[in-house]
Amino acid sequence: MKESKFSLRVDLKTYMMVIALVAIWLIFTGITGGTFLSPRNLSNLFRQSVFTSILAIGMVMVIITGHIDLSAGSLAGLTGGIVSILHVWRGWNPYPSIAVTLIVGLALGLWNGYWVAYKKVPAFIVTLGGLLVFRGALVGITKGTTIGPMGELFRYIGKGYLPQYGGIILAVGGSAYFLYVQYRTRKGRLKYDFEVLPIHLEILKCVAAVTLIAVFVSVMNSYQGVPVPLIGLLVLFFIFSFVTKNTVFGRHIYAIGGNSEAAQMSGINVARTTLLVFVLNGLMAAIGGILMTARLNAASVAAGQNAELDAIAACVIGGTSLMGGIGSVGGAVIGAVVMASLDNGMSLLNVPMFWQSIVKGLVLVLAVWFDVSSTKK
Amino acid sequence: MDQIILETRSITKDFPGVRALDSVSIKVGRGQVLGLCGENGAGKSTLIKILSGVFPFGTYEGTIVLDGEEQRFHSVADAERKGIAVIHQELSLFGELSVAENIFMGHEIARRGVIDWNAVYAESYKWLRKLKLDDVRPTDKIKDLGVGKQQLVEIAKALIKRSRILILDEPTASLTGTEVELLLGILRNLRDEGVTCIYISHKLDEVLKISDCVTVLRDGLAVGGGEAKTLTERDLIRMMVGREISRMFPARTVKPGEEVLAVEGFSVTDRLTGQQLIKDVDLRLRKGEVLGIFGLVGAGRTELVSSIFGVPPGRKEGRLYLNGKPVTVDSPRDALKIGISLVSEDRKRYGLVPTMNVRENITLAFLQRFSGTLQLNVNEEIIAARRLVKELDIKTPSLETKVVSLSGGNQQKVIVAKNLIAETEILIMDEPTRGIDVGAKHEIYNLMERLTENGVSIIMVSSELMEILGMSDRILVLHAGRVTGEFDNTGRDVSQEDIMVAATGGVVQ
Numbered sequence: 001m002k003e004s005k006f007s008l009r010v011d012l013k014t015y016m017m018v019i020a021l022v023a024i025w026l027i028f029t030g031i032t033g034g035t036f037l038s039p040r041n042l043s044n045l046f047r048q049s050v051f052t053s054i055l056a057i058g059m060v061m062v063i064i065t066g067h068i069d070l071s072a073g074s075l076a077g078l079t080g081g082i083v084s085i086l087h088v089w090r091g092w093n094p095y096p097s098i099a100v101t102l103i104v105g106l107a108l109g110l111w112n113g114y115w116v117a118y119k120k121v122p123a124f125i126v127t128l129g130g131l132l133v134f135r136g137a138l139v140g141i142t143k144g145t146t147i148g149p150m151g152e153l154f155r156y157i158g159k160g161y162l163p164q165y166g167g168i169i170l171a172v173g174g175s176a177y178f179l180y181v182q183y184r185t186r187k188g189r190l191k192y193d194f195e196v197l198p199i200h201l202e203i204l205k206c207v208a209a210v211t212l213i214a215v216f217v218s219v220m221n222s223y224q225g226v227p228v229p230l231i232g233l234l235v236l237f238f239i240f241s242f243v244t245k246n247t248v249f250g251r252h253i254y255a256i257g258g259n260s261e262a263a264q265m266s267g268i269n270v271a272r273t274t275l276l277v278f279v280l281n282g283l284m285a286a287i288g289g290i291l292m293t294a295r296l297n298a299a300s301v302a303a304g305q306n307a308e309l310d311a312i313a314a315c316v317i318g319g320t321s322l323m324g325g326i327g328s329v330g331g332a333v334i335g336a337v338v339m340a341s342l343d344n345g346m347s348l349l350n351v352p353m354f355w356q357s358i359v360k361g362l363v364l365v366l367a368v369w370f371d372v373s374s375t376k377k
Numbered sequence: 378m379d380q381i382i383l384e385t386r387s388i389t390k391d392f393p394g395v396r397a398l399d400s401v402s403i404k405v406g407r408g409q410v411l412g413l414c415g416e417n418g419a420g421k422s423t424l425i426k427i428l429s430g431v432f433p434f435g436t437y438e439g440t441i442v443l444d445g446e447e448q449r450f451h452s453v454a455d456a457e458r459k460g461i462a463v464i465h466q467e468l469s470l471f472g473e474l475s476v477a478e479n480i481f482m483g484h485e486i487a488r489r490g491v492i493d494w495n496a497v498y499a500e501s502y503k504w505l506r507k508l509k510l511d512d513v514r515p516t517d518k519i520k521d522l523g524v525g526k527q528q529l530v531e532i533a534k535a536l537i538k539r540s541r542i543l544i545l546d547e548p549t550a551s552l553t554g555t556e557v558e559l560l561l562g563i564l565r566n567l568r569d570e571g572v573t574c575i576y577i578s579h580k581l582d583e584v585l586k587i588s589d590c591v592t593v594l595r596d597g598l599a600v601g602g603g604e605a606k607t608l609t610e611r612d613l614i615r616m617m618v619g620r621e622i623s624r625m626f627p628a629r630t631v632k633p634g635e636e637v638l639a640v641e642g643f644s645v646t647d648r649l650t651g652q653q654l655i656k657d658v659d660l661r662l663r664k665g666e667v668l669g670i671f672g673l674v675g676a677g678r679t680e681l682v683s684s685i686f687g688v689p690p691g692r693k694e695g696r697l698y699l700n701g702k703p704v705t706v707d708s709p710r711d712a713l714k715i716g717i718s719l720v721s722e723d724r725k726r727y728g729l730v731p732t733m734n735v736r737e738n739i740t741l742a743f744l745q746r747f748s749g750t751l752q753l754n755v756n757e758e759i760i761a762a763r764r765l766v767k768e769l770d771i772k773t774p775s776l777e778t779k780v781v782s783l784s785g786g787n788q789q790k791v792i793v794a795k796n797l798i799a800e801t802e803i804l805i806m807d808e809p810t811r812g813i814d815v816g817a818k819h820e821i822y823n824l825m826e827r828l829t830e831n832g833v834s835i836i837m838v839s840s841e842l843m844e845i846l847g848m849s850d851r852i853l854v855l856h857a858g859r860v861t862g863e864f865d866n867t868g869r870d871v872s873q874e875d876i877m878v879a880a881t882g883g884v885v886q
Binding site for chain 2: 189192251255259262263266267324325
């Protein structure tokens with residue numbers, strides 16, 4: 001049947017991004033004489049990519065819906081400021097301070113979404129306004145100071161590592177889950193008499209995935225263990241991959257981005273769905289803000305500056321179309337890892353900051369050019 | 378034919394996997410109109426693209442001969458220099474710019490890069506007069522003109538380039554009857570002045586009316602043609618589809634049952650201008666019935682049906698009853714929930730999500746049906762989509778094919794399929810066959826018949842009189858937002874004249 005053939009081709013495009021990432025890694029490994037691929041550096045690299053990845057997960061949904069969010073970095077900065085004020089200045093327990101901060105994130109996402117979805121102000125403008133408003137609010141409430149240090153729990157979620165056995169449990173659990181999903185999908189397709197992969201390929205795929213998980217965890221364990229913030233990212237990645245691919249809401253956001261008028265005519269509540277996307281994006285920015293503050297052990301007025309641009313770049317490198325309707329959470333995360341790899345590799349090589357910026361900018365343009373020229377025809 | 382101005386000799390053009398043109402030879406006499414007919418995909422557009430330099434010399438086999446000389450067009454500009462201009466179906470005008478700016482776009486009268494506006498306006502004025510656009514000023518913005526006038530501006534734009542051969546691709550697709558007449562009149566004048574035309578249209582009556590000769594393409598072959606006065610529409614259709622369509626419209630076997638939908642006192646007022654778009658319209662629809670709604674452009678056809686579907690173009694008043702019970706429909710969502718669907722006249726804009734594949738488009742409106750508490754069941758989706766693709770005979774390589782790569786007729790079927798996922802009771806079809814070829818039209822008509830057999834009631838809005846007369850059990854005619862005529866057409870015996878009289882606001886006794 002033709003359906004299965006096509007899905008292989010789609011996968012190929014996803015693999016292309018992974019291949020590009022691996023190529024970047026190999027180049028850096030070569031130049032750094034292996035330092036790049038050392039467990040210590042990989043551990044750092046993943047930790048560095050967490051913040052941009054989380055913002056990119058929220059951002060990719062916004063972009064798929066056909067909008068943009070320029071305020072994500074300011075929002076992350078502001079929520080980071082709020083959590084540290086509550087925790088450090090007010091002496092709140094970490095949990096309620098995190099909870100309140102997440103609610104603030106939702107509320108500010110709601111603010112952006114309300115103007116875009118119900119008042120029809122272009123998202124570019126609404127969130128450009130948000131960028132200024134949230135940054136201004138951050139400077140105001142922190143009185144321009146740096147607030148820290150954070151408590152024990154924050155340091156753990158920002159910089160901690162799972163113990164060795166925790167990593168192993170994670171690997172076993174992750175593998176079991178993967179195998180279960182594969183099994184269920186295959187059984188489902190067989191039940192409907194659809195074509196499935198030949199069993200040997202299926203087994204090969206499972207073996208490859210399980211090996212990958214095992215290698216990943218053992219590399220992390222050979223340094224200090226799996227970084228805690230990375231687990232947060234993995235959880236969010238699975239949740240939002242699922243949401244965008246396997247739920248009605250997810251399908252609706254693709255439809256709205258592809259053609260919002262047709263979506264409206266198909267009975268989709270365009271305004272409410274758009275609002276919800278912005279709310280989720282606000283939540284992601286708040287989670288990102290908390291993790292960033294936790295990692296830096298302090299909130300500062302400049303925190304998260306330009307982070308929205310990194311997130312947008314990550315989405316675009318990951319194959320998201322700024323016209324809406326096309327993109328994926330997985331792609332956005334890979335894009336974020338690509339960006340982090342460039343940062344990390346060039347830092348290892350002591351490339352001056354200005355060169356890093358120039359290289360990242362060029363990579364962004366080249367990545368999109370490659371995408372455009374390969375999909376044309 | 379006294380003198381051949383343009384000739385193609387054995388033009389063959391291959392695309393990967395398809396031969397779009399197979400040794401096509403056509404001849405056009407100076408100052409004549411050649412009608413070019415064929416179904417979508419027959420090769421008309423490919424031929425035009427070769428003649429106009431879009432496909433440059435070397436990408437095809439065969440020769441183009443203009444005025445007895447072999448031509449090698451390497452670009453569109455080459456073809457334009459030789460006097461060949463194409464007026465495309467979708468106009469390439471700039472809405473925000475003035476008429477004069479549009480006419481001279483790319484050919485501005487300028488000295489050292491500075492535009493001589495006086496000359497531009499004077500020239501524009503001259504051409505506007507020539508094309509009988511007496512009430513259009515060169516400074517008017519294009520977006521303020523009707524489609525018919527825009528079409529003429531497009532022709533002016535071609536003429537200032539001293540084009541000797543005008544290729545018109547579906548020029549009347551969005552024109553009203555009077556605008557069509559005007560256009561045909563102007564083309565005749567131009568012809569008398571020695572301008573040669575190639576006229577491409579699905580509207581066969583127009584083709585026969587305007588052309589001196591007709592060539593029919595089918596599957597990349599020139600399958601026939603001849604002098605227009607020796608041909609009938611039926612001849613053309615036979616050549617186009619390669620078989621006799623004995624009956625364009627299916628025989629009706631359905632006897633309409635009891636009333637399913639009643640619309641009472643529907644009025645729609647434009648919020649900005651306060652103009653009444655729909656005035657006090659009553660409408661009844663019976664089970665299994667095809668109700669045709671006819672009207673000229675501006676009569677309020679689309680406004681009426683989109684109001685029923687919950688997207689009124691203004692403030693709406695009136696009552697709606699479904700199976701005798703009053704219902705409120707404030708959005709497409711409400712309408713779909715109670716079994717009213719709409720197939721919009723503008724497929725691209727309101728019907729399809731171009732980034733999605735066939736399956737996703739088909740299931741979009743009723744996705745909830747394929748969802749458990751959380752997760753979509755893609756397998757069920759495939760089953761449902763596959764069933765409809767088979768039922769409606771949608772020609773697609775697979776369910777995962779992007780919907781935009783299908784032909785117009787198949788796209789239309791995808792939209793219909795989308796509305797049949799759920800138990801649709803009332804299907805509103807706004808211009809169901811606009812821009813699709815004869816064969817696909819025939820299939821859509823058969824599909825409508827089958828749907829009514831299954832108890833679906835159809836409201837069909839159309840500006841094609843033949844379609845209205847051939848398909849409807851009952852016909853409602855609108856003029857200026859009011860119902861000006863209602864005809865029982867069970868016996869298919871309503872005359873075109875009666876409908877037109879009502880559509881132009883006259884009274885039928």
